[in-house]
Amino acid sequence: MKVVFERPEALQNVPFTYCAGCTHGIIHRMVAEAIDSLGIREKTIGVSPVGCAVFAYDFFNCDVVAAAHGRAPAVATGIKRSHPDKYLFTYQGDGDLAAIGTAEIVHAAARGERITVIFVNNAIYGMTGGQMAPTTLLGQKTDTTPYGRDARANGLPIRVCELLQSLDGVAYIERVSTHDPKHVLQAQKAIKKAFQYQVEDKGFTLIELLSTCPSNWGMTPVESLKWLEENMLPYYKLGVYKDIG
Amino acid sequence: MSEKKLMKGNEAIGEAAITAGCRHFFGYPITPQSELPAYLSKRMPQVEGVFLQAESEVSAINMVYGAAASGVRVMTSSSSPGVSLKQEGISYLASSELPSVVCNIMRAGPGLGTIQPSQSDYFQAVKGGGHGDYHCLVLAPNSVQEIVDLVRLAFDLADHYKNPAMILIDGVLGQMMEPVDFGNYKPTFVEKPWAANGCKDRKPNAITSIHIDPKDMEQHNLRLQKKYALISEKEQRSEEWMMEDADIMVASYGMTSRIVKSAIRKAREEGIKVGLFRPITLWPFPEKKLDENINRVKEILVVELSAGQMIEDIKLVNNGRLPVSFHGRMGGMTPSVEDIYDEIKKIHDRLTVKA
Amino acid sequence: MTEDLIIAGFGGQGVMSMGQMLAYAGLSEDKNVLWMPAYGPETRGGFANCTVIVSDEEIGSPVVSHPKAVIVLNLPSLDKFEDAVVPGGVLVVNTSLVNREPKRTDIDIVHVPASDIANEIGSSRAANMVALGAFLAHKPIISIEAVKNTLKKVFAAKPQVIPLNEKALDRGAEAARVQAAV
Ligand SMILES: Cc1ncc(C[n+]2csc(CCOP(=O)(O)OP(=O)(O)O)c2C)c(N)n1
Ligand code: SF4
Numbered sequence: 001m002k003v004v005f006e007r008p009e010a011l012q013n014v015p016f017t018y019c020a021g022c023t024h025g026i027i028h029r030m031v032a033e034a035i036d037s038l039g040i041r042e043k044t045i046g047v048s049p050v051g052c053a054v055f056a057y058d059f060f061n062c063d064v065v066a067a068a069h070g071r072a073p074a075v076a077t078g079i080k081r082s083h084p085d086k087y088l089f090t091y092q093g094d095g096d097l098a099a100i101g102t103a104e105i106v107h108a109a110a111r112g113e114r115i116t117v118i119f120v121n122n123a124i125y126g127m128t129g130g131q132m133a134p135t136t137l138l139g140q141k142t143d144t145t146p147y148g149r150d151a152r153a154n155g156l157p158i159r160v161c162e163l164l165q166s167l168d169g170v171a172y173i174e175r176v177s178t179h180d181p182k183h184v185l186q187a188q189k190a191i192k193k194a195f196q197y198q199v200e201d202k203g204f205t206l207i208e209l210l211s212t213c214p215s216n217w218g219m220t221p222v223e224s225l226k227w228l229e230e231n232m233l234p235y236y237k238l239g240v241y242k243d244i245g
Numbered sequence: 246m247s248e249k250k251l252m253k254g255n256e257a258i259g260e261a262a263i264t265a266g267c268r269h270f271f272g273y274p275i276t277p278q279s280e281l282p283a284y285l286s287k288r289m290p291q292v293e294g295v296f297l298q299a300e301s302e303v304s305a306i307n308m309v310y311g312a313a314a315s316g317v318r319v320m321t322s323s324s325s326p327g328v329s330l331k332q333e334g335i336s337y338l339a340s341s342e343l344p345s346v347v348c349n350i351m352r353a354g355p356g357l358g359t360i361q362p363s364q365s366d367y368f369q370a371v372k373g374g375g376h377g378d379y380h381c382l383v384l385a386p387n388s389v390q391e392i393v394d395l396v397r398l399a400f401d402l403a404d405h406y407k408n409p410a411m412i413l414i415d416g417v418l419g420q421m422m423e424p425v426d427f428g429n430y431k432p433t434f435v436e437k438p439w440a441a442n443g444c445k446d447r448k449p450n451a452i453t454s455i456h457i458d459p460k461d462m463e464q465h466n467l468r469l470q471k472k473y474a475l476i477s478e479k480e481q482r483s484e485e486w487m488m489e490d491a492d493i494m495v496a497s498y499g500m501t502s503r504i505v506k507s508a509i510r511k512a513r514e515e516g517i518k519v520g521l522f523r524p525i526t527l528w529p530f531p532e533k534k535l536d537e538n539i540n541r542v543k544e545i546l547v548v549e550l551s552a553g554q555m556i557e558d559i560k561l562v563n564n565g566r567l568p569v570s571f572h573g574r575m576g577g578m579t580p581s582v583e584d585i586y587d588e589i590k591k592i593h594d595r596l597t598v599k600a
Numbered sequence: 601m602t603e604d605l606i607i608a609g610f611g612g613q614g615v616m617s618m619g620q621m622l623a624y625a626g627l628s629e630d631k632n633v634l635w636m637p638a639y640g641p642e643t644r645g646g647f648a649n650c651t652v653i654v655s656d657e658e659i660g661s662p663v664v665s666h667p668k669a670v671i672v673l674n675l676p677s678l679d680k681f682e683d684a685v686v687p688g689g690v691l692v693v694n695t696s697l698v699n700r701e702p703k704r705t706d707i708d709i710v711h712v713p714a715s716d717i718a719n720e721i722g723s724s725r726a727a728n729m730v731a732l733g734a735f736l737a738h739k740p741i742i743s744i745e746a747v748k749n750t751l752k753k754v755f756a757a758k759p760q761v762i763p764l765n766e767k768a769l770d771r772g773a774e775a776a777r778v779q780a781a782v
Pocket of ligand 2: 018126127216
């Protein structure tokens with residue numbers, strides 16, 4: 001599979017600055033490949049979050065607007081409504097999307113906003129150094145759950161796909177994973193399909209990618225892939241949560 | 246062995262709050278204040294207190310609103326972008342007259358900016374920030390020990406005046422470690438008969454900031470203004486350092502004032518008569534002491550980590566009497582001792598020529 | 601008297617804890633102390649540095665652009681901080697990881713193969729303490745005894761690491777003294 005190693009046109013020719021073994025890199029690549037495969041690079045505008053992917057404009061070879069923390073779906077809405085012929089994606093972490101940006105994501109989905117949301121769920125706040133995320137698992141130790149996440153004290157982890165699937169504006173939602181090549185291939189397909197639906201003007205699309213943060217999980221890249229598989233998969237069930245076809 | 250502990254500024258805020266009887270903290274992660282929530286997430290459960298990471302700064306400040314309304318000592322903290330989000334809530338706290346403590350560990354803006362130290366939220370802190378005619382009490386420590394002292398004071402003043410109080414420091418002060426002595430401090434709690442904590446054996450309490458009839462709203466504003474005038478009369482605080490014989494007054498607050506002190510020492514070694522005027526309360530601004538000092542010196546230099554914000558308050562008090570110059574760095578950069586010394590020297594040379 | 605120094609190296613070399621240890625030791629001798637970590641962009645790429653100030657007077661600026669001493673544990677730190685040392689100041693170089701000679705001729709340079717010595721006595725992680733020992737032998741801004749007492753307190757929960765760290769301090773000091781004698 002030589003193709004995998006070629007740089008997609010929608011990625012700039014610069015090395016990623018993510019930590020070693022972080023899955024943000026592979027996810028960028030998949031998004032770029034999806035954009036290329038549909039030939040929409042020059043009509044695509046990305047919206048980067050506040051999170052480790054804040055510098056996404058350094059990596060994507062398309063226009064990118066950096067939003068305030070959590071507000072990417074609103075920013076994307078503003079752009080899409082001004083340029084309905086363009087394709088919009090937001091790229092958001094779990095803190096950005098499921099904590100501070102909960103209102104924005106719910107209402108963008110409810111409005112059936114024609115945007116594609118790339119939701120990177122690594123169960124922690126990466127950029128700020130490892131605090132609890134809304135998707136942090138019960139018992140998981142973080143900088144702000146030093147005794148492990150406790151349901152009573154810290155609430156329960158949010159399942160975003162399940163939360164959004166009931167909204168009628170949603171055209172397609174799928175949860176995928178990045179912990180092994182087989183799942184990466186599935187993820188790649190899902191991302192492409194989401195953009196395809198946007199091109200076909202079907203409605204709101206979101207792909208949740210289970211991901212790793214070796215640095216703040218305090219693990220090696222290999223250990224973190226294993227941790228993801230063993231701990232996140234049972235709680236965050238993979239699959240299609242909505243598909244209007 | 247001394248009783249002192251070595252602590253980071255951010256952690257000292259947390260421990261000081263606990264010693265001040267604060268058992269409720271609501272916040273949202275942001276650099277460079279992360280050590281504070283991390284510290285309190287460990288400490289609060291040990292003292293049967295509440296640490297809650299909210300889903301946003303907007304929520305956190307409204308959790309503060311709720312806790313304060315129910316009569317407990319409560320704190321939140323953030324850094325510049327997050328404090329911007331809290332402004333609506335702070336306006337409500339001020340209008341509903343709810344005692345509370347908000348910490349801003351400032352970083353460089355505008356926008357997402359950078360996490361390096363800054364003092365560019367001065368306007369936001371002292372001139373309102375949110376909507377409406379209101380003031381927070383704003384305290385600006387310049388050492389880890391003073392952080393402890395002023396956090397305690399902030400809780401007391403907030404309770405006493407039923408007003409939000411803000412601790413304003415920059416990222417460096419939050420990150421650095423210095424010895425602190427917590428002493429045998431015992432907090433004093435005031436009665437809060439106005440609190441919404443259940444109306445057993447009393448008439449129901451209502452806490453609100455809506456006064457829909459403009460006549461009522463004006464009366465509410467007048468009452469607030471009277472309170473602010475009283476605070477301004479009673480609570481101005483400042484430090485004067487080497488000011489007795491000074492010709493040049495350098496005005497500076499927070500961490501920057503420490504760099505200024507080093508520059509002043511250097512200038513003094515060369516016989517330059519220069520001193521520091523350091524506002525400790527930024528609101529109320531220490532106008533009285535500043536005025537006295539302006540009457541004694543010949544020129545003023547203001548040093549801030551901003552484009553020049555506190556300088557406006559200095560100029561208001563100065564009212565055109567003396568020349569005022571400014572030295573500032575922005576964007577997370579800090580001036581060196583030498584930079585400030587050079588500015589002092591320039592003024593000194595100018596004054597010498599004049600003489 | 602005010603002594604200030606910057607300690608720099610890779611993250612993981614114990615730069616921060618070494619600075620804190622020194623500050624704690626200063627505190628135990630009733631001095632005014634300040635420890636300040638570099639944070640943010642300066643720490644990109646895995647570099648770490650911190651400033652320590654020990655003084656008999658009230659400590660002014662936490663920002664020190666020209667420290668009286670610099671301890672560098674790796675080459676990028678030497679490149680970054682060599683010029684910062686105040687003339688007449690001290691530069692301690694971990695020669696195990698620095699393959700060039702400092703250019704400055706107006707400062708005292710203390711060479712110490714800190715990582716090699718640390719490996720020799722049992723753990724590369726102790727290189728920071730070796731360098732600290734070398735520095736304090738050359739310039740006793742506080743006593744090595746005070747650092748050792750501090751070690752005992754800081755590692756009260758992990759007493760097994762104390763002997764290694766003490767040894768590291770001594771071996772560093774010895775290396776510096778031998779150099780001074782030569
Ligand atoms: C208003 C505001 N609050 C807080 C922050 C600090 N902040 C930056 S990134 C981030 C969360 C990062 O976590 P996540 O969204 O999960 O993305 P990741 O870094 O893990 O990819 C936070 C809280 C901010 N920049 N702005
Ligand atoms: S901190 Fe975590 S999420 Fe951020 S780049 Fe590093 S590994 Fe990735």
